Amino acid sequence: MTLGEFLSRHFSGPEHSAFRDSITRFVEGYNAADLSKVSALAIREEWSQDDEPEQRRPAGGYGQLMEHLLAQVLQQGVTVHLSSIVSHIQWQPGKVVIETTDGNSYSAQKVLITVPIGVLQHERITFTPAIPAYLEAAKNIGFGSVIKFLLEFKTPFWENLVARPVHNMGFMLSDATIPTWWTQLPDTTPLLTGWLGGPSAAQLHTGAEQMLNEALRSLSYIFDCSVDLLRQQLRHWYISDWKNDPFACGAYSYATIETPRAREILNTPVADTIYFSGEAVYDGPHTGTVEAALVSGREAAIKMLHAYSEDVEN
Structure with a gap:
């Protein structure tokens, strides 16, 4: 059953309201998941x-990983085509x-498709002949929405310029509109870095400036300071709305009731010619991760x- 059904069946009473709220906030915020799915x-x-291993992030960002992999493939004579948006794949065994949308075409014996599962769910890539079982499988994997807020300030104002100062802050979890920082x-x-995940992110349909205002109001509430102070301190900002990114259509996956079978289908090549990979089709304990x-x-x-x-031997 879904987690929403489980909570309704076993923890429906008013005495469990705080527990349900805690579970809902965590699953929607951390897993970017919908309780009904x-x-x-x-x-x-x-x-x-x-x-569970300690959460880590590489100093200097994940761009280094891309550069490392790029250097490796270039040494092997691989040709990389950037800004080439794939729209259609015509295939037959072998x-x-x-x-691509710019009118170019590329031929090969096999293809490995690594796009986010949301791109397949929205059928941004079409196939001839059609592969309906695989596209249906993609739609049976949960894919959450996330909006990420990056706000750089002149100083760490939260340490000394607010009514509720916080020192050595790592993660801040709150009940603000943008709850996680x-x-x-x-x-x-x-x-x-602010984080809004799950249905709350999917339902936020405003422009970047409006989302910035919402982020500043959330920080104002969390630290008990004025929005004016935050604006004076703000140096740069960027908001990444993954659900509206046409090359992602969401953030990362989560398991629905149908997901185990869906992953089994997507991990089976189409006539040893079309292959799929990515965090959404991974079957293991670290769902939704770079690993x-x-x-x-x-x-x-x-x-x-x-x-x-x-093929060569035959």
């Missing part, structure tokens, strides 16, 4: 992991023709190489 069993298994510690750059995407991509690449070797 997310699998209760999947959430239970995720939260039961005893050996041959694909990939068409974190700093760059141990880096002392005065940058706050999941890397593992899935590596497994798909191994399948392709094995199939290619068999």
Whole structure:
């Protein structure tokens, strides 16, 4: 059953309202999931992991990982085409023709599709012949919405310029409209990252300036300071609305009741010609992570190489 059904069945009474609210906030905020869709069993298994590794982020950002992988493939003679938006894939066993919106086409024996699952759910890429079972499987994987707020300030105002100062702040969880914020510690750059996930992010249909105002009002509430102070301190800002990004159509995946079967389908190549990978089709304990995407991509690449070797031998 879904987590929403589970809570309604077993924790429906008023004495459990605080518990339901806590679960809802965490699942929507952290998993970017909809309680009416997310699998209760999947959430239970995720939260039961005893050996969950410490959360880490690379100093200097994930761009270094992209640069490292790019250097490796260039050394192997790979050609990289940027700003080439794939719109259609025509295929037959052992041959694909990939068409882009700028009118170019590329031929190959096999194709590995690594787009976010939201792109497949919105059918931004079409196939001839059609592969309806695979596109239906993609739609049976949950894919949450997230809006990320990046606000750089002149100073770490939250330490000394507010009524409720906070020192050595890592994560701040609140009941504000934009509830979750974190700093760059141990880096002392005065940058706050705000996070709004799940249905709340999907329902926020405003422009960037309006979302900035909402973020400043949330910080004003959290730290008990004026919005004017925050505007005076604000140096740069950027808001990433992943649900409205045409190359993502969302943030990261979560498991619905149908997801195990959907992942099984997507991890099965189409006639040893079309392969899928990405964090959404990864089957393991680290759903929705960079690690999941890397593992899935590596497994798909191994399948392709094995199939290619068999083709050569035959």
